Amino acid sequence: MTRKADPAAVPARAITKEDVARAAGVSHITVSRVINTPEKVSPATRERVESFISSMGYIPNMLAGGLASRRTRIVAAIVPTISHSIFAETVRGLSEQLSLQGYQLLLGQTNYSEDAETGLVEAFIGRRVDGLVLTGVQHSARTRQRLKAAGIPVVETWDLSPQPIDMLVGFDNHAAGQAMGDYLVRKGYRRMAFVGGDDPRGLARFAGMRDALLAQGAPEPVHLVVPMGSFLQAGRETICRLLALQPDIEATFFSNDVMAAGAALECARRGIAVPQRMALAGFANLEIATEVLPALTTVQISAHQIGLTAAEMLLTRFDGQTVPEPLCDLGYSILEREST
Amino acid sequence: MTRKADPAAVPARAITKEDVARAAGVSHITVSRVINTPEKVSPATRERVESFISSMGYIPNMLAGGLASRRTRIVAAIVPTISHSIFAETVRGLSEQLSLQGYQLLLGQTNYSEDAETGLVEAFIGRRVDGLVLTGVQHSARTRQRLKAAGIPVVETWDLSPQPIDMLVGFDNHAAGQAMGDYLVRKGYRRMAFVGGDDPRGLARFAGMRDALLAQGAPEPVHLVVPMGSFLQAGRETICRLLALQPDIEATFFSNDVMAAGAALECARRGIAVPQRMALAGFANLEIATEVLPALTTVQISAHQIGLTAAEMLLTRFDGQTVPEPLCDLGYSILEREST
């Protein structure tokens, strides 16, 4: 078997529009039209070219296309982490909606580091992505400046901002924390704790809760900051620590459902009655919040919808249109369940 | 305020190497060298060029670079779904390792559809990704052929294959299922069930379990196929259905820990003693397996390591070197906990 006859042999160079054009007896621009604007080609040539495209296994080089057209059909998303499902739903929504229109998703993870975000933004601008989805509204000066200079559509998510870079889809973290604080006070809890990360959204939720408690005459809540990472375990360990240090705490509000679920599991293990001895509340209304025992009171937000809406905004802009509501507040609501 | 004077104005066109070169009084190729091979430029010019790069906010166009160099520094990964953490850990490992070397991750989700995978593979080849990471070893003929023709490094993951496309890092799903079957028989269980999706890996795990039970003289296990989606809930519902239909089942092996955890939660809710009345086993050793009550016996595999190893294999190949062990079996082990 000679090298040449081997059908599985890897060709030295990929097939180009030129190759297809030559085979079909047309110019490469006609091949381009068959792919991008088929209505501008006569049915006869179109069919011939199409048959050659498929028989030769031609796959257009989108790098070259993007360079020439200045459109890559790539959207980048930057999230703190893809694990533990908090942002995974948003990414899923984005990816679903985008792929419907032939766009691809470039993914970046910051591990909650602003420097990492800055680096990723530059890398993605270098890739000439058509649009960018950011988590949160707090970004380095350098990021904001680069984004402005690049002039590409940007959607900030998961928060609201007085000065958005461009578009935004999220909800008010401070108000959501406040609403939970109000709710817990109304339920009769007074001595409370908040457990969350030191990211801007977690801090805003705490501030909201604290404001609510103080306004209602309840004591300042204990604030426990946990490193981002293994969430269930963090919830379990935190509730232990809390009960040891401040046995009089009556309710704990966790910045996310996974941590709250970890706490609920630990309470079950140690025979701590929830909510009688300790009430538990979470954030995000993830699946685990309804499934754990007792089911968790939580703040319902629309993680998946954030992704869908962000994608729609971007697609509208790519289409040359103006987004009617570039600042979208998806809101939140308190979901009362058995844990409080 | 004139348009021109506005410092925030978006320039008509992005800054190029040419622009930087002109400002620094060198040729564009020198700018290119400063960025790609700084050691080949004299310290004096290097510093000057660097200062212009940073003051002008120049970001290289990697589209053009990729077209010219035939290297995009992009790796694509295709997973069934990013939600529910089963593959999220692999993606995280990949992304971590790749970003260390300046590579970016293009992500695709198939929702367990082979057609979707085929489409994504073509789209990614069109983007001229430097490498591709696939989930599983079962792919359409078209996918295999496209991949072969493209000649790019490919890593298949999460399974073993007699005929890998290129490289592979995974474990033997059949053997893992068998090991769990053997273990459960050894523990004295006889009437058992398996719950999983109809994806190749889930089916292989079931087949392994069945082979083990039959070989040991236990009855054929009941096989419940569940749609992929909300896993905790699926686990809960399945265990209800199972107890209603086959009350004599003594142990259930779930194709993933999240489903098994859902079942454990439901058993707790209904006062079903685990493992006395019903033993539960999961797969993957996710965080939830250790945190749920009772902690779940599971098959430990290395989801994160799969991503790391895949990235290392690709990087080695990008570096022009040969991967010493292109077929990597990461193995598995039975982790015995309280649920069996």
Place this chain on the structure above:
DNA sequence: GTGAAAGCGCTAACAC
């Protein structure tokens, strides 16, 4: 309906 020419911004190969 189809094609020719120009150029997107960069790197590779080869000069000097």
Place this chain on the structure above:
DNA sequence: GTGTTAGCGCTTTCAC
């Protein structure tokens, strides 16, 4: 150490 030349494969613009 630095520059010149020639593409990479495509789309855009303008002819025909």
